[in-house]
Amino acid sequence: MNAPVPHRVAVLGAGSWGTAFAKVLADAGREVVLCARRTEVAEAVTTSRSNPDYLPGVPLPANLTATADPEAALRGAEAVVLAVPSQTLRANLESWRSLLPPAAPLVSLAKGVELGSLKRMSEVISEVAGVGGDRVAVVTGPNLAKEIADEQPTASVVAAEDPALALALQRASSTGYFRPYTNSDVVGCELGGACKNVIALACGIAGGLGFGENTAATLITRGLAEIARLGAALGADPQTFAGLAGMGDLVATCSSPLSRNRTFGGRLGGGATLTEATAAGNGQVAEGVKSCSSIRELAMRHGVEMPITDAVHRVCHEGLAPRAMASALLGRARKAEWS
Ligand SMILES: NC(=O)C1=CN([C@@H]2O[C@H](COP(=O)(O)OP(=O)(O)OC[C@H]3O[C@@H](n4cnc5c(N)ncnc54)[C@H](O)[C@@H]3O)[C@@H](O)[C@H]2O)C=CC1
Numbered sequence: 001m002n003a004p005v006p007h008r009v010a011v012l013g014a015g016s017w018g019t020a021f022a023k024v025l026a027d028a029g030r031e032v033v034l035c036a037r038r039t040e041v042a043e044a045v046t047t048s049r050s051n052p053d054y055l056p057g058v059p060l061p062a063n064l065t066a067t068a069d070p071e072a073a074l075r076g077a078e079a080v081v082l083a084v085p086s087q088t089l090r091a092n093l094e095s096w097r098s099l100l101p102p103a104a105p106l107v108s109l110a111k112g113v114e115l116g117s118l119k120r121m122s123e124v125i126s127e128v129a130g131v132g133g134d135r136v137a138v139v140t141g142p143n144l145a146k147e148i149a150d151e152q153p154t155a156s157v158v159a160a161e162d163p164a165l166a167l168a169l170q171r172a173s174s175t176g177y178f179r180p181y182t183n184s185d186v187v188g189c190e191l192g193g194a195c196k197n198v199i200a201l202a203c204g205i206a207g208g209l210g211f212g213e214n215t216a217a218t219l220i221t222r223g224l225a226e227i228a229r230l231g232a233a234l235g236a237d238p239q240t241f242a243g244l245a246g247m248g249d250l251v252a253t254c255s256s257p258l259s260r261n262r263t264f265g266g267r268l269g270g271g272a273t274l275t276e277a278t279a280a281g282n283g284q285v286a287e288g289v290k291s292c293s294s295i296r297e298l299a300m301r302h303g304v305e306m307p308i309t310d311a312v313h314r315v316c317h318e319g320l321a322p323r324a325m326a327s328a329l330l331g332r333a334r335k336a337e338w339s
């Protein structure tokens with residue numbers, strides 16, 4: 001069965017990625033309403049046709065309008081995109097639940113695992129909105145918001161249980177600079193997106209300590225190995241981790257100075273405390289700081305070893321000195337590469 005390609009789309013959350021993805025949808029021909037938490041952000045988008053707080057200097061198209069009123073944004077929406085930080089998704093969605101159009105698909109942009117419940121974002125959405133997994137989709141991949149806002153060529157993944165929904169959203173978001181692939185492995189795609197933030201923190205810490213590319217490549221490669229181990233335990237398709245939502249996003253985030261997670265790690269490696277590093281982020285979210293704990297717990301629950309994730313958790317939340325992280329990782333028992 002074909003799913004209708006949505007024309008009117010509400011994007012809830014007007015931060016960097018919410019705004020950039022709203023622009024992608026508008027450039028792909030949708031009528032997009034971007035819903036900001038703060039009135040001044042919505043007003044700035046309306047009056048200056050840009051979002052100076054999150055994407056300064058990026059012109060936004062006329063078929064992208066903004067409001068701070070979720071009811072206005074959601075009225076008549078044929079698809080709803082959720083673009084808020086993962087640890088706030090549950091509370092935000094609870095406040096929007098009664099306004100959600102009954103049949104509209106719900107699309108997650110968030111990359112995280114919820115603290116406490118250890119749920120992936122699509123699971124949180126299904127639970128809070130009371131909808132089946134067939135109405136939920138995920139957009140993920142090597143998608144640094146600023147590069148996409150600047151229309152640099154990028155591929156992405158639309159993951160959904162329902163192949164017709166993935167195809168409809170793929171059509172709804174394809175532009176000359178943004179090429180989404182479909183994928184039916186929602187579990188693997190979401191794990192790839194959430195876990196790479198933690199590895200990017202580790203790469204940032206290593207960079208802040210003055211280590212070079214061998215260390216970064218080691219963390220990326222062994223990071224991918226531990227992400228894939230968790231994926232295997234949770235029933236993900238192993239191929240996913242070699243794709244855009246796995247290796248692709250991991251490489252982009254671990255390598256880019258635009259990454260909030262890598263930058264945050266760099267501050268820790270450079271000697272900042274967690275509080276100082278958070279304050280320097282100007283309110284922008286580095287998801288891995290919280291997800292390192294939920295992912296670590298998820299891995300422990302499934303008997304999966306994730307030593308890099310564990311070390312990042314210990315640096316962020318248990319006072320392990322960044323410099324002691326290398327000896328904690330390299331001092332582990334010797335083993336075969338594939339074991
Ligand atoms: N920025 C990027 O390059 C990309 C981000 N993502 C993911 O998208 C999600 C959203 O990220 P961004 O738009 O970049 O974040 P951001 O920090 O730039 O913006 C967050 C948005 O959520 C709103 N919000 C609502 N409730 C909030 C609360 N309780 N606390 C903080 N903010 C709240 C903020 O007002 C803001 O509009 C995250 O899960 C992130 O990992 C995914 C791909 C790329």
Ligand SMILES: O=C(CO)COP(=O)(O)O
Binds near residue numbers: 144253258260261285
């Ligand atoms: O998810 C991202 C790129 O795909 C953005 O990464 P950061 O949240 O680290 O900026």
